[in-house]
Amino acid sequence: MKIAVDLMGGDKAPEVIIEGCSIFLNGGTDSNLHLVGSKIAVEKAKSLSVLKDCSFDICEDFISMKESMHSFSKNRDETSINRAMKLHKSGVVDAVFSAGNSGAIIYTAMDILGKLDSSLSPALLTLVPKTDLKYLVLLDIGGSGNRLVEKDYLLYLAKSGSDFYKYFFDSDSPKVGLLNIGEERYKGTHEHTLAFNELESSSLNFSGNIEGDKIFDTDIDVLVTDGFTGNIILKLMESFYDIMTKKFDDIGVSKLIRNSNYYPKDLKYENIGGALLLGVDGNVTIGHGKSTPRAIASGLGFAERYYKKTSVEKN
Template sequence: MRIAIDAMGGDNAPSALVAGALKAAQDWTDTHIVLVGDTAVIEPLLAGGKPANLEIRHAAEKIEADEEPVKAIRRKKDSSMVVAGRLVREGEADGMISAGNTGALMTAGLLVVGRIEGIERPALAPMMPTRDDLGVLALDLGANMDAKPEHLLQYALMGSIYREKVHGMKNPRVGLLNVGTEARKGNELTKAAFDLIEQSSLNFVGNVEARDVLDRNCDILICDGFVGNILLKTMEGTAGFLMKTLKEEFSRSLLTKIAAAIMMPGLKGLRRKMDYKEHGAAPLLGVNGLIMKCHGSSDAMAVRNAVRQARIALQGNLIPSITSEISGK
């Protein structure tokens, strides 16, 4: 399989992207990595040697984090993100990974790679941590700020296929994020979406509240991108606050430092559970090719784990499965 990596996108580009690509190429020699970006910038970062299963595809431009997505994709035809998208569209790569501008990546998915026929809006679907380590797949968490009930139904269908094909989960439970668990709770969007999902063949468990998600009261959490992105950022902020507070408290005295030393294995496990780097990347579901979105501040390990996620999705025939289910063919 061939996986393209947008080497110029993200806060730590290109160094972290190149280092992560090198690690992935070494770990999975059956996977061909294509680093897309400015050759003159990337090559010095490969001074230690370039594996046989890694190549550079030159792209003279890059899309900045603050650029307007549609204008950036249309004007910068030779940007690393657009070139990587073209590789997927033209079959030169089986999937792509980017830590760049989320809006631009969404636009590239639509304008460069294209939507799966029958899908109206793609959705960003990251994993959220849970106490039992199985996680909850949540979508949409930021690809589309507005949604219709029909979009939420499609999110539920794509999320179910992802959990089955990538995570091997049989008959995963679908929950609709809401302000209460009663069937008629919420706004007009959630009420209408509730009825649509309930009438489908999916394993729908009804409305779920945000406070229960980390206990995995569902396997797939459905919401519109505006609400979902707020949920995601709130959880990231809470995780950061918790870890900083614990560090401060355990540093107050000799006694607390001793306690911290005793609890260190458990604390490290907690940190790993809440660390986005462990998951690597979130798929953009609904586009006609595998696109994985890394966190903007991803380091080399996060990029390496993104390649791992992409490999699993490709081995599970994720995109063909979604296409077949939606088209009915």
């Protein structure tokens, strides 16, 4: 497969993105990269032997991390992320990866690739580690923004998450949970209770409501929530590694903990490195703006594995 990479997206682009691409290709992948960025960024990438066989597109305009939707939705049709999406739309590449402005990426994906369902907002899906060392599919983590979530959207997330888990982990009947303030069926907003009732009678393997204290210590495989809450959960989880390792260092037990089955390194966001954008007619993976080179490489690997898994399923 070939992945278009936005060299200009991220807090420390293009250097971190270029290094991440190098790590990815040095990892033995059979995928190819199409790198999109400014002339300076492209020249930096070409200077590395591991990237010399990549395809390149020079595009001087790019969307910064701090720009608002108003600035990038008007007369900005030749930005690096725009060019990457056009390459995907035309079939030159099979997927797009960017660690840039998530709002801009989502807007551009909808504009160029189109939505699969005009009535539903896109969603972002990622994987988070549990205490049993298995991964939990968490969605939405920000695709729907600050919008109030209705029953139909929660149902859409549940089915999408279940389908993803089946493809990605070769599982027949993943367990789906609905994040809520209590286990009882009547807890939560009116939309949550409606969603609970429909999920219970659906063909999905619905396990009921899941409270916040069970997110990382549960037997469910897919956790459904709104994008606002999901994004907070993700950012909180990302802080665990730094907090725990600092505390372990302070009390002098780092070596002991490293020998345990569940060490904080399993919580590092670098291990996955990206979130899949659901609801658009294409394959788009969004990396964290603060990504390290290792996180970029992991994000590209995540995009690659998802594409290959779904391609096999479709065939």
